[in-house]
Amino acid sequence: NAGVTQTPKFRVLKTGQSMTLLCAQDMNHEYMYWYRQDPGMGLRLIHYSVGEGTTAKGEVPDGYNVSRLKKQNFLLGLESAAPSQTSVYFCATERRNTEAFFGQGTRLTVV
Amino acid sequence: LAKTTQPISMDSYEGQEVNITCSHNNIATNDYITWYQQFPSQGPRFIIQGYKTKVTNEVASLFIPADRKSSTLSLPRVSLSDTAVYYCLALDDKIIFGKGTRLHILP
Numbered sequence: 103n104a105g106v107t108q109t110p111k112f113r114v115l116k117t118g119q120s121m122t123l124l125c126a127q128d129m130n131h132e133y134m135y136w137y138r139q140d141p142g143m144g145l146r147l148i149h150y151s152v153g154e155g156t157t158a159k160g161e162v163p164d165g166y167n168v169s170r171l172k173k174q175n176f177l178l179g180l181e182s183a184a185p186s187q188t189s190v191y192f193c194a195t196e197r198r199n200t201e202a203f204f205g206q207g208t209r210l211t212v213v
Numbered sequence: 214l215a216k217t218t219q220p221i222s223m224d225s226y227e228g229q230e231v232n233i234t235c236s237h238n239n240i241a242t243n244d245y246i247t248w249y250q251q252f253p254s255q256g257p258r259f260i261i262q263g264y265k266t267k268v269t270n271e272v273a274s275l276f277i278p279a280d281r282k283s284s285t286l287s288l289p290r291v292s293l294s295d296t297a298v299y300y301c302l303a304l305d306d307k308i309i310f311g312k313g314t315r316l317h318i319l320p
Contacts, residue, residue: 135308144300145257145310152306161309192256199245199304204256 104128108193108205115183115212123178123208125193131203133196134176135160136168138189139207145192151176152198183212216240216303222315231288233314235301238282244303246277246284251298251313260299261286291318 109124125134132153137145137160147160151170165187167179176195180187188211196202218236225231237246245264249257261268263275263284274287288295298313 133307137310144298144312147307147309150307158307160307190254194256194308196308198306199262201259201262202249202257202308204258207254207256 106193106195106203106205108191108208110208111206112209113211115180115210117184117212119183120179120181121183121210122180123191123193123210125176125178125195125205127174127176127195127203129195129203130173131195131197132173133198133202134170135194135196135202136166136176136178137192137194138162138187139192140189148178148191183210185212188212216244216309217301217311219299219301219311219314221312222317224317224319225291226319227292228290231291231295231316231318233286233288233299233301233316235284235286236282237284237301237303240281240303241305244305246275246281247302247304248273248275248286249300249302249310251300257300257310262304291316293318293320 107126135150136148139145149168154173157168191208193205194202247262248260251257261275268275276285296318300313
């Protein structure tokens with residue numbers, strides 16, 4: 103039982119490159135989330151999904167896209183990376199209004 | 214926007230009881246009060262959740278008065294390993310984090 107797995111754990115991108123972060127869960131949870139956390143700051147919600155095939159914008163969605171084609175996977179895409187997107191990205195899953203489980207994080211640096 | 218307000222930081226000593234108060238004046242009827250703990254370089258970890266009155270588990274207690282406009286997380290007999298950031302959330306249809314409280318436990 104892996105829980106919530108994020109891939110990759112680390113990545114360095116050049117400005118303008120694209121990439122996709124994968125979040126995979128084996129807990130059959132409906133809700134999935136993507137956050138970013140900058141140094142010394144709290145987590146900010148980028149996008150979230152309340153079920154397979156659904157996505158919604160969070161607090162800071164600009165520059166990111168997401169897809170939830172399968173219930174167990176939530177993908178976060180950066181179409182054209184910018185230095186301002188350097189951050190640690192966390193994925194989370196939950197059954198609504200219960201305990202949320204977080205991945206180990208993806209540390210992304212854009213140079 | 215986060216619906217909650219909590220102190221930016223707190224210091225305490227090992228063995229003490231620590232109480233962190235969270236204000237949520239505009240909490241909605243369906244919102245649950247939930248607390249998370251986060252260590253550096255790790256994702257947040259669920260501590261406790263409640264709707265009203267008192268909830269207790271093996272690590273903490275949560276006190277919510279009848280008007281539900283505030284809540285208090287109580288950590289009994291803290292240790293150095295309790296140094297972390299603690300987030301108070303009022304959950305509705307999605308999880309929004311505020312700035313959290315940086316708790317520093319001193320020896």
